[in-house]
Amino acid sequence: MRKRIYILAGDLHRHIGLFLSPFVLLFAVSVILLNHPGIPLGTPAESQARSVQVHSIPGLEKLEGMARVQHARQILRQAGLSGEIGPIGYSSRDGRLTIPVSRPGYEAVVEVTAPTGLASIRERKTGFWDSLIYLHKMPGPHLANIRGNWLVMRVWAWSADGTAWLAIFLSVSGVYLWAVLRSERHVGVFLILAGAISLVGSLYAICG
Amino acid sequence: MPSAVEAWSRKLHIYFGLYFLFFLWLFCLSGVLLNHPKWRITQFWPERELSTSELRFSPPRDRDDLGVAKDLMDQLRIRGEVTGSITHSPSGGFDFRAVRPGDIYEVHADLVKGEATVSRIHVNGWGVLSMIHSFSGVRRIDPTLRPNWWLTGMWRFSMDALAAALAVLVLSGIYIWYSRAQSRSGGMIALALGILALAGFVAGLF
Numbered sequence: 001m002r003k004r005i006y007i008l009a010g011d012l013h014r015h016i017g018l019f020l021s022p023f024v025l026l027f028a029v030s031v032i033l034l035n036h037p038g039i040p041l042g043t044p045a046e047s048q049a050r051s052v053q054v055h056s057i058p059g060l061e062k063l064e065g066m067a068r069v070q071h072a073r074q075i076l077r078q079a080g081l082s083g084e085i086g087p088i089g090y091s092s093r094d095g096r097l098t099i100p101v102s103r104p105g106y107e108a109v110v111e112v113t114a115p116t117g118l119a120s121i122r123e124r125k126t127g128f129w130d131s132l133i134y135l136h137k138m139p140g141p142h143l144a145n146i147r148g149n150w151l152v153m154r155v156w157a158w159s160a161d162g163t164a165w166l167a168i169f170l171s172v173s174g175v176y177l178w179a180v181l182r183s184e185r186h187v188g189v190f191l192i193l194a195g196a197i198s199l200v201g202s203l204y205a206i207c208g
Numbered sequence: 209m210p211s212a213v214e215a216w217s218r219k220l221h222i223y224f225g226l227y228f229l230f231f232l233w234l235f236c237l238s239g240v241l242l243n244h245p246k247w248r249i250t251q252f253w254p255e256r257e258l259s260t261s262e263l264r265f266s267p268p269r270d271r272d273d274l275g276v277a278k279d280l281m282d283q284l285r286i287r288g289e290v291t292g293s294i295t296h297s298p299s300g301g302f303d304f305r306a307v308r309p310g311d312i313y314e315v316h317a318d319l320v321k322g323e324a325t326v327s328r329i330h331v332n333g334w335g336v337l338s339m340i341h342s343f344s345g346v347r348r349i350d351p352t353l354r355p356n357w358w359l360t361g362m363w364r365f366s367m368d369a370l371a372a373a374l375a376v377l378v379l380s381g382i383y384i385w386y387s388r389a390q391s392r393s394g395g396m397i398a399l400a401l402g403i404l405a406l407a408g409f410v411a412g413l414f
Binding site: 024027035038139144160167178184192194196205 | 219222223225226227228229230231232233234236237239240242243245246250308309310336338340342343344346347348350351352353359360362363364366367368370371372374375377378381382385391394395398399401402403405406407409410411
């Protein structure tokens, strides 16, 4: 029975670990990029602007939260755009809607002048490295009432959560697999204690 | 008989995994919390505690803004990272913000009178967990910023070390798996599925 559990734990640790490894590498690389914003990434953002005619949605400015976002998506479809919509602005002075939209490696701001239906689009391709940072930070703690308005973002949110929970599972199964080994027992116990002490010590120094 | 490279890969995999075990849990849990701002336990901001105190201080010795802010923090017994812009007025007003996980301090000082009003926002443990996840002292919009509190720098180093350790864990894990011929096909499928799923997100193809 114990041998079966050991074999099962080993198989799960190996296969889940291999599946998860690209996701873990994404989070690891993006941490370095986030912590060292001065690293030259070699891919300057490409910007361009264009205009398209759209049918503006009457009364959109009176809506709030997700309802406003869902109606704004109809405008984006007419402009051939998709992505996660950010906070939508409205200027009553000139009847202009501002719709920010983003996805990995891409961001755009669509400004729609309601009376004319003219949408001016400022687009920016931010490159591969920025897409890693984008995925690391999304969905994140801000704009909770509209976040996840794009299906891909909802799927990514599950993936990011799944990565975290599976990483915890991998560490627990890894500890079990190590505990069964006798050869690394002493050094392993020392390292667990050293890690715990350095984490608790750091947290105490910073927050205490 | 495993080769020396495989034996060392295995040792490194075990050692890094065990040392960074609790660091990994901390960042995994805080990451999940940050992704769920609607969960009841993550509603720490409405439950924040506010307090204000009036304090006196001696004239700061430093001339530059950050030096003055640090001097005032020492005198006012505030610990943390000076963040955002420091503003001062011709009449001697000097305002700045200092942050550490759990506490945000807004300092409004009058350098001429030697008086300061310190507003403190204190959040609960969930708030600390959320703040510690991104406590690096740097911002992408201003690459010139550097941590100005040594503990922020140390924590940023810890995050870098965890990231490097995760890369070592992944690469050593792949090497250990690949060097064992009997478990290659299932592992190849798992790795390929992971790469394909992630590539789809990164390329924005979905």
